[in-house]
Amino acid sequence: xxxxxxxxxxxxxxxxxxxxxxxxxxxxxxxxxxxxxVVVHGDDGVTRVDFIFxxxxxxxxxxxxxxxxxxxxxKRYQVKGSSTFGxxxxxxxxxxxxxxxxxxxxxxxxxxxxxxxLYTPLGGTPQSSSVAIAALxxxxxxxxxxVPSGALSARKVASTEVANGADKRQAELLxxxxxxxxxxxxxxxxxxxxxxxxxIFPGFLQLIEDGWQGNADAxxxxxxxxxxxxxxxxxxxxxxxxxxxxxxxxxxxxxxxxAVLGDAADVAVRDGRIVxxxxxxxxxxxxxxxxxxxxxxxxxxxxDMHAHAGRWDGGLQLxxxxxxxxxxxxxxxxxxxxxxxxxxxxxLSPQVIAAGFIEGESKMSARHxxxxxxxAEAKKAVDWYADNGYPQVKIYNSFPKELLRETxxxxxxxxxxxxxxxxxxMRAQEVVEQGYDELQHINQLxxxxxxxxxxxxxxxxxxxxxxxxxxxxxxxxxxxxxFIALLAEKKIVVDPxxxxxxxxxxxxxxxxxxxxxxxxxxxxxxxxxRRAAEMNIPDDATGARYKRSFDKLVDFVGRxxxxxxxxxxxxxxxxxxxxxxxxxxxxxxxxxxxQALQVATWNGAKYSGTLADSGSIAPGKQADLxxxxxxxxxxxxxxxxxxxxxxxxxxxxxGEIHQALGIEPFAPAVQVQTTATAATR
Numbered sequence: 001x002x003x004x005x006x007x008x009x010x011x012x013x014x015x016x017x018x019x020x021x022x023x024x025x026x027x028x029x030x031x032x033x034x035x036x037x038v039v040v041h042g043d044d045g046v047t048r049v050d051f052i053f054x055x056x057x058x059x060x061x062x063x064x065x066x067x068x069x070x071x072x073x074x075k076r077y078q079v080k081g082s083s084t085f086g087x088x089x090x091x092x093x094x095x096x097x098x099x100x101x102x103x104x105x106x107x108x109x110x111x112x113x114x115x116x117x118l119y120t121p122l123g124g125t126p127q128s129s130s131v132a133i134a135a136l137x138x139x140x141x142x143x144x145x146x147v148p149s150g151a152l153s154a155r156k157v158a159s160t161e162v163a164n165g166a167d168k169r170q171a172e173l174l175x176x177x178x179x180x181x182x183x184x185x186x187x188x189x190x191x192x193x194x195x196x197x198x199x200i201f202p203g204f205l206q207l208i209e210d211g212w213q214g215n216a217d218a219x220x221x222x223x224x225x226x227x228x229x230x231x232x233x234x235x236x237x238x239x240x241x242x243x244x245x246x247x248x249x250x251x252x253x254x255x256x257x258x259a260v261l262g263d264a265a266d267v268a269v270r271d272g273r274i275v276x277x278x279x280x281x282x283x284x285x286x287x288x289x290x291x292x293x294x295x296x297x298x299x300x301x302x303x304d305m306h307a308h309a310g311r312w313d314g315g316l317q318l319x320x321x322x323x324x325x326x327x328x329x330x331x332x333x334x335x336x337x338x339x340x341x342x343x344x345x346x347x348l349s350p351q352v353i354a355a356g357f358i359e360g361e362s363k364m365s366a367r368h369x370x371x372x373x374x375x376a377e378a379k380k381a382v383d384w385y386a387d388n389g390y391p392q393v394k395i396y397n398s399f400p401k402e403l404l405r406e407t408x409x410x411x412x413x414x415x416x417x418x419x420x421x422x423x424x425x426m427r428a429q430e431v432v433e434q435g436y437d438e439l440q441h442i443n444q445l446x447x448x449x450x451x452x453x454x455x456x457x458x459x460x461x462x463x464x465x466x467x468x469x470x471x472x473x474x475x476x477x478x479x480x481x482x483f484i485a486l487l488a489e490k491k492i493v494v495d496p497x498x499x500x501x502x503x504x505x506x507x508x509x510x511x512x513x514x515x516x517x518x519x520x521x522x523x524x525x526x527x528x529x530r531r532a533a534e535m536n537i538p539d540d541a542t543g544a545r546y547k548r549s550f551d552k553l554v555d556f557v558g559r560x561x562x563x564x565x566x567x568x569x570x571x572x573x574x575x576x577x578x579x580x581x582x583x584x585x586x587x588x589x590x591x592x593x594x595q596a597l598q599v600a601t602w603n604g605a606k607y608s609g610t611l612a613d614s615g616s617i618a619p620g621k622q623a624d625l626x627x628x629x630x631x632x633x634x635x636x637x638x639x640x641x642x643x644x645x646x647x648x649x650x651x652x653x654x655g656e657i658h659q660a661l662g663i664e665p666f667a668p669a670v671q672v673q674t675t676a677t678a679a680t681r
Contacts, residue, residue: 019043023210024126024196026053029367030217035059037207039127051081051125055205056366057397057458058084062125069095072135073118079128085503085534086460089123100147106508106531109148117145118152120179120525122532126207130196133174133186137194144178149524152178157226159190162197162215171197171215173223175230179525181661182312183230185223202227202311203334203368228341231311235348238315238660240651240672244288245270248625248646250280251293254633256300256602256616259594261633264295269623272648276619289672291644296670297631299597300616301624301647302639303604304350304579306440306495306570309338313575314349315661319654320576321626321642325350326608328394328440328495328572329357331368336388348657350647351624353608355419356385358407360398364458372399378407386414391609394440395420395431397458408435417609419493424458427451429483438493438607440570442501442553445494446470448483467504467535470549475559488564493607495570496557498589499581503534505547514574514581518640521664558589568607569600580640593636623648629667641667 019042026035035053042048049064062081069075077093091104100111104122111117118135121128132152136144144152158173170190175183187208188194198208198216202224206216248267255262266283268276276283301323307313309327317325327335335354341347357369358381365371370381385393393411395404401423408418412435419438422428428439428448439445443466447457450465473480487494502513511519512530519527537543561567569586571578579600586596605615613622625646630638645652651672655665 022195024207025210025213027206027208027213027216028055028204029371031213032367034205034367035207036210037126047127049125049127051127054364057364058086058460060084060089060123062089062123064125064128066128066131068131071116072131072138073116074131077119077121077128079121079124081123082536083123083532083534085463086536087508087533088536091121091123093119093121095119102147104532106510106533107528111147115145117147119147120150122529126196126199133176133188133194133196137192146178146525148528150178152176157185157230158222160219160222162212162219164212164214169197171219173219173226175226181316181523181526181663185227187219187223203331224337227311228346231341231348232346234315234660235346238348238652238657239345240653242269242272242289242646242649242651242672245275245285246289246291246646246651246672247283247285247287248291248293248298248627249283250295251298251627252295252631253277253617254297254299254594254597254601256598259592259598259602261297261594261631265298267298267617267625269625269646272623274617274619274621274623277617287675290675291627291670291672293627293670296643297628297633297638298617299626299628299632300601300605300614301350301626301645302579302600303569303608303615304571304575305568305604305608306497306572307575308572309335309349309352311338311341311347311349314342314347315657316574316576317350318348318645318647318652319642319657319661319663320580321628321639321645321654322576322579323350323624323626323645323647324353324604324608324610324614326353326355326570326604328355328570329366329368329396330354332357332370332384345650351614353610354385354388354390356381356390356393356416357396358382358393358399359396360400360403360423362398362458365398366396369394369396372403374400375403375406378403379410382407382411382414382416386411386416390416392417392419392438395423395436397421397424399423401426401430404431405434411435417607419495422447422457424456425453429486432486432490432492436492438495438568439487440495440497441572442466442494442496442498442557445483445496446473446553446556449473449479463504463535466501466553467546467549470552471545473552475552475556484560484563484565487560491564491566493566493568494557494560495568496553497570497572497582498554498557498585499578500571500573501553502550502581505537505543505550506533506535507537507543508533514578517581517637518577518666521658521666523662526662554585554589557586558591561586561589561591561595566603566607567599568603569596583636583639587636594633596636597632597639627670629670643667643670644672 022039024037053059064079066077093102154174187198246269264280304325307325342349417437583596605611627644629641629643632638653669
């Protein structure tokens with residue numbers, strides 16, 4: 001799941017005194033238009049914005065209006081429309097003297113001003129936040145206070161000349177910090193009154209002023225290089241090289257193959273591999289570093305089996321103990337670059353296992369990977385993925401159903417597993433019978449009982465049907481039991497992403513369950529953003545029905561597991577924290593904590609084709625290890641207390657990573673000591 005527009009489009013421009021209209025186009029897939037923004041700066045001092053973005057059959061539609069105070073911040077602001085998944089957006093802010101008041105569908109509040117401060121909308125357009133850069137440019141201290149909390153700052157990281165025929169201008173790339181967990185990069189026009197020129201989310205989206213589209217690819221390359229430098233510096237600061245041999249003493253080892261916690265042991269690691277595992281106190285290796293586990297639990301690194309990897313995601317993943325992630329759909333060139341940087345050691349990131357994305361051509365196609373029209377193109381896509389070492393392909397929503405059986409057979413012939421969504425106008429049972437090895441997302445399975453031949457699941461129906469109807473589905477009925485039996489018989493792997501689908505029942509003002517138990521560790525603006533609902537839930541009765549439906553989705557996962565259907569733990573949402581919540585939901589579904597951990601370790605390795613190297617703690621395997629300050633085999637919530645991560649020949653302290661991202665640490669670090677230091681203790 002790509003970042004929501006409210007999160008990733010922190011775009012900025014300055015107000016204009018005279019009437020002027022500025023148009024932007026939103027491009028995906030290297031040039032396909034997926035949206036637009038029209039900004040009208042009226043000579044009455046009011047700016048009016050129309051914004052629409054549609055990708056993969058969903059996206060926001062917003063109308064916005066604002067006036068500015070003398071200091072360039074909002075005096076009056078409002079936005080209305082619908083969010084990515086159809087939730088209503090209705091938000092206002094007004095400032096009267098030293099008092100500002102805001103109200104959205106999920107929160108309201110009041111702020112007493114003692115000077116300049118900018119309100120940050122929850123549900124605004126790219127333009128809604130764009131005022132910030134102009135207001136920030138006025139600030140002598142380079143810091144703009146924000147309402148309700150926080151402060152924004154900017155650093156210029158690159159500049160270049162762009163051209164539109166004979167028209168030329170200078171564009172500057174700014175790195176903005178103070179909103180969210182990572183920097184936001186934005187292109188602005190140079191000069192005393194900068195304004196938005198382009199926002200680029202590499203590999204996904206290019207939003208650029210209309211007429212200047214020919215510059216987008218060049219800007220993306222410059223931005224990638226600039227981000228790469230910042231990321232390499234972050235890796236250098238946070239990674240601790242493990243030279244020679246490292247001895248981990250007195251750790252209780254989780255046996256992921258059998259889902260049991262063993263006795264205390266010593267583990268020796270050299271050159272990124274486990275060289276020995278023996279009873280505590282028995283190791284006789286000459287170690288250059290020592291870790292005193294002091295009876296803590298040592299697990300294999302976790303697998304997130306449903307990521308859409310971005311270069312800034314790795315910190316959250318590693319801090320949560322995720323040392324391997326499977327990418328389930330990405331721009332191919334972007335993913336290849338990310339994997340190369342991870343292998344070269346310049347990127348803070350888990351190892352990446354790639355699933356090749358294959359979509360069919362339609363007006364609602366997701367525009368990454370390969371978008372095909374016929375069997376020849378489908379086979380060509382399979383060949384590319386096989387030749388580039390991908391272990392599987394992922395079929396998507398618009399894939400032509402008449403090509404599925406032959407494409408799956410060809411992928412198997414090339415040695416690839418086949419997984420994915422259920423293409424539109426098909427049912428899950430049909431894709432299993434036609435060659436799928438794995439299904440993504442719990443809603444894709446339940447739609448099996450709700451769709452008709454006319455149901456277009458490329459629309460929001462794929463979410464609302466499940467929310468509306470699952471509550472009334474009898475899981476003990478023959479169709480449901482036969483379907484589960486089919487999945488078990490064929491050993492169809494299921495990647496349910498349960499935690500992601502908690503948005504089906506989250507109400508306005510409620511914290512997302514993904515972060516509800518850790519909210520106090522997160523920056524205030526992140527907490528606030530996680531109180532916004534995504535679904536249109538108009539009343540309490542609907543909310544209660546959607547919650548009962550979600551609870552039955554959890555139950556369905558438990559029923560599948562008990563029937564012998566293999567599970568893998570994936571997220572498709574906020575990195576790190578979502579996997580931890582996913583495992584809690586598996587326990588809620590009836591798995592023991594140890595079984596849930598087995599799903600996130602042994603199963604991840606087994607079904608990603610990496611079990612020979614990862615997934616358990618044994619001599620010869622890669623040293624992907626996490627030390628937990630608690631016992632997650634008894635209380636799965638303890639999986640949040642990761643005190644040390646070893647990723648082959650490097651060690652990371654999760655608390656340091658979290659602090660770098662503005663997050664309060666969850667457990668004190670267990671430090672790696674040199675043998676000289678250890679000997680003096």
